[in-house]
Amino acid sequence: MMSKAGGRSSGLDGPGCPRERPGSPLLGWIGIIPRAASAITVVTAGAVLVGWWLDVQTLKSVHPTFVTMKANTALAFLAAAASLWLHCRAGSSLWTRRLSRACAGGVAVVGLLTFLEYALNLPFHIDQILFREGPGAVGTPHLGRMAITAAICFLLLGTALCLLDAKARRVRRLFFAMVVLIALFGQLAVLGYVLGEGYLYGVGATTAMALHTALLFLVLSAGVLCARPELSGVELLMSAGAGGVMARRLILAAFGAPFVLGWVIVKGRKLGLYDSAFESSLLVVGCVVLIVRHIWKSAAALECIDRDRGRAVEDRGRLALREEAAQAAVRERDEFLSIASHELRTPIAALQLTLQALERRLGGGEPATLRHDPTARAVEGSLRQVARLTRLVDQLLDLSRIKAGRLELELERVNLAEVVRQAVEPLRGVLAQAGCALRLHVEREILGCWDALRIEQVVTNLVSNALKYGANAPVEVSALRRGDTAVIAVRDHGIGIAPENTARIFERFERAVSSRDYAGVGIGLFVARQIVEAHGGSIRVESALGMGSTFVVELPIEHVVEPLEATRTRPERKRPQAKRRAPERTKSAVEDDGELSATLVDLLDKPSIP
Known part of the structure; x- marks a missing residue:
């Protein structure tokens, strides 16, 4: 599922459609909805079976004047919930998948047999296997038999559950159409109970659909859609982009408008406020008003999203410019350190040579003389600072080599x-x-x-x-x-x-x-x-x-x-020492620097240094 994998393709394909959608906190709920739908279904269907076992009318029909949920209906709901739950288990095995499909197949078979009972008027004696329903049940001309709309929904639901593992793209539209059809049947039945219109949850002389049956079909349709969001387009519905915002608002209007307008029209008719012609006008005007309202609010939300996106793009551009400026400053700093450290080596070397020569001339390098002569102590202190500065320059050079990847x-x-x-x-x-x-x-x-x-x-x-x-x-x-x-x-x-x-x-x-x-x-x-x-x-x-x-x-x-022994006889690399005897009168160009060369020439031209 999307909440776990996060990398599946988006719900709808088409020319120019992106494969990935903006993230949204709502996407985290996709993995929870199927399990929640399974749990709700198990609890409700289990309560109905307990009601049949203990003959508790409230558990069977919610209200004494409502249609009861049949025992085989509750059993089919349990099988559908088990199939959905097993499919959503993380890391499920092959046998778990097979058991899930077996439960889904059982749901489809129950729906198909019941539909054939209605279509062929041929009883298969599956209606009252678990419990027998007494005569006089509300909205039940065929005792113990589920509604024909419920049978169609179970046939579609079982087939959709079997298609959850399908990988072919052509299955997408079929899967989505079946689940949406289940939701529409459930919505019509719930609307009928809300408005008190029996023709919306009962078809002719067939058994009517129970209220909690209709509600469970709505719950399971949502769970099945979220179980494969890439097949159903739920990713688009849950996305934080403009498409997700528009889809959520219009879907709420599509599901909410019939309930609101239907309730107003039915109540007005019962109170005798208007005739049938006015009802039609009221329905049209109400639909226009609700649609225009939601379009207006959706347009305002999209405008806010566009403004936020524009500000984000501007902020990203400013951040990019700042980052580029910061990187340029870092490059300039590193270049300066490299150049400065190289340029400092020459004058420091000349200064060190001069101080060393001055130290020798002051007392011949005798410790006692150095201890009592303030000038000699000052020169010694200066040499320590020069050595410290030399170490710092060497570190800066190493830093430049490391930055350039030339540390050998x-x-x-x-x-x-x-x-x-x-x-x-x-x-x-x-x-x-x-x-x-x-x-x-x-x-x-x-x-x-x-x-x-x-x-x-x-x-x-x-x-x-x-x-x-x-x-x-x-x-x-x-x-x-x-x-x-x-x-x-x-x-x-x-x-x-x-x-x-x-x-x-x-x-x-x-x-x-x-x-x-x-x-x-x-x-x-x-x-x-x-x-x-x-x-x-x-x-x-x-x-x-x-x-x-x-x-x-x-x-x-x-x-x-x-x-x-080979290690001990290996010639060691020479290390610079604070004091060492200068070579005999030999002149050489050390570096391409006038002051250092002049200093060396001056030192070497002097009489021999003690």
Whole structure:
């Protein structure tokens, strides 16, 4: 059904007809209506059978002056309800479907036999098998026999229930016509009871249709239509579009107008207010008034829908423009960051070289001299800030590479334990100045294929975060092997992270705290996550406010067959150092930048630097 599957075709086909209709909250009721109709039918028919068993006239006929629902009619209703219920069961089996069709076939057979009894005047002795009806029953010239209109409705109902599983498109019109005909028979009978006109629920010398029989035919016709909405056009009736609004309003008018006008005409006739000619005029005028009223209201509703749709289209256009502008701003920002980070590398390198040369000239690099000379301490502090700025520029460059999909890894066989030690060792002095005792626990060797410099970058970022948010408290770094996974953990005892921020902090430019309290732009963890995921691993954080944080990196171990000695003899990639002796007087063009080249030439032309 539509409420479950949601993907079946719409009810009516034709040139230019859409296959999908606008969604509506009413569509959710389609799956409930068949089951509700089955339940109502079972309760009502069961009450009638109890009435026949206990001889309770109210259960059999609703009112003593009304026609009774016959026992075989109630039994046929139970079979129809069972067929509809079994068909609507989710995931029903083949045997359930077969049982549903068997019940539907039984309903059609009861209707056909009763119709033949009337047509051929040949009793088949099926009318009073369950209970015998006494003489003098209201509107029942054939005792125990259902009305001929009821027999026709059961024949149509059983056939429609058998067609619920049909897939051919040509069945659609036949199915819809049969169910609508059942509803019309039921509506005429109910209208007859409302107006007190027996000819509307009884045909000649045949048994009349009971009131609750007519009502159950209306209920079951609605249930059968909703059981296959794509066959009946119910999807159109339930849709939120203009067609659905128009259909609901006109159907209400079509079903409601006969009751209203008929009641007015019959009451006026009984009171002697007008003759038969005036009745016809009143009927015509009343129909025109009701139709015009509903057309007017439907047109107003359609106009409102069109206005809302127009506003929605305008809003969608504005949102599209805003989204395009936002995307353009993001592209410009990323381009600016990429260009700025590249352009900053050259002047930063020149500044770093100048400060390093000045540091050597001030005291020959002697620690004692550096401690007592304010200028030397200022230069040392400037070098730390330059190093910090260099890391930020490197992160911006990594961010640009990640955005462009150019983050490349140089995988090689390395000892992860040694990589972690080399990453942490340069940070010992900074940790000590911040009052953070370093607790390092790594296994002797964890062999695998990784990009050593990128893994060092991840560890450095995590330890720097631990230093920033957990000053004056120990920082614990561990590297262990767990099966086929290498696990790196960095734990601090700082301010911690709220649970709702643990996933967000790994996104670009996201931070768990304000930049006014702690410096940073929110790039380090994002870059770390991209590097780890590029290795096929994962990174997560375990934290609580005030309880510190533990960042856990899990990397899959690529098995290697070379002996460990090959790893130890592999030439290591050179890493930049804060202090190193300059080469002999050699001049070379480093980058296409005048200031950096001039700085290098000036430094190399000086007498040898101690």
